[in-house]
Amino acid sequence: MTRTPPTTVTRVRLWRWRRNPLRRHSDIVEAWVVLATWVLALVGGVLAGLAAADTSASAFAARLARVHAVSAVLTDDGARTPAAGSGYDSGRVWAAVRWTEADGSVHTGRAKVPPGAPAGTRVTVWADAADRVVPPPVTGAAADLQAALAGVLVAPSAGAAVWAAGRVVRGRLIRRRMAEWDEEWKQIGPSWGNLSGGRG
Structure with missing residues (x-):
């Protein structure tokens, strides 16, 4: 008794691009x-x-153009320990700062500073056009x-x-x-x- 070989279905690649009578x-x-x-x-x-x-x-870049860095002075001592749940930068604490613009105007605000920084410490803060302290912009590699x-x-x-x-x-x-x-x-x-x- 002869065994008929199993039929194999050959998949023709790109058949839709070839001429054949079954193509619609x-x-x-x-x-x-x-x-x-x-x-x-x-x-x-x-x-x-x-x-x-x-x-x-x-x-x-647009946000960087709307803010500027200023050198400020702490007007009171920074807390020694950050408040619980103060966010991703919990290693820093809020403190009052004061700075003088180039035109001589004096401004104050609150900024994040290293914990335990004494009054009189110089820190760099970022201010907007209205001289309000704002978070630092994302620059450089970040x-x-x-x-x-x-x-x-x-x-x-x-x-x-x-x-x-x-x-x-x-x-x-x-x-x-x-x-x-x-x-x-x-x-x-x-x-x-x-x-x-x-x-x-």
């Missing part, structure tokens, strides 16, 4: 949709990431790193959004093709059965 117009459209989806996902993701990084860097992280986070998100949109379009094409096949089978199916019966 919807197959060609689907091939272009898949290609466009991948290209746009890659290129769009990279461009979106670069734009996000540039926007972040511009925001850091600004570059945050801008790069923004780009890294945005790039895959933008690419994924394009890819998801392409999947939706491709899904609709597949459903449409299946509906077309169903309609054609309704027309050809009965005659196919008659042809098969006639051969016997």
Whole structure:
């Protein structure tokens, strides 16, 4: 008794791009949709990431332009221990400071200083255009790193959004093709059965 070898299905790569009698117009459209989806996902993701990084860097630069560093003097002693739950910079404490601008105007405020710093200690604080003490701006390597992280986070998100949109379009094409096949089978199916019966 001879055993028939199992039939193997050979997957033909890029079949939608090759001429063959089974290829339909919807197959060609689907091939272009898949290609466009991948290209746009890659290129769009990279461009979106670069734009996000540039926007972040511009925001850091704009904030830096709105504030300025001043040399201030503590007007009272800084607390020796930081208050509990005072945030990410809990190693520092609040203290009253005073500084004099170039025009001779004197300003006061409260700033974060090292714990236990005595009155009269000079510290650098940041002030805005209204001479209010503000948190220090993000500059240098920290600004570059945050801008790069923004780009890294945005790039895959933008690419994924394009890819998801392409999947939706491709899904609709597949459903449409299946509906077309169903309609054609309704027309050809009965005659196919008659042809098969006639051969016997």
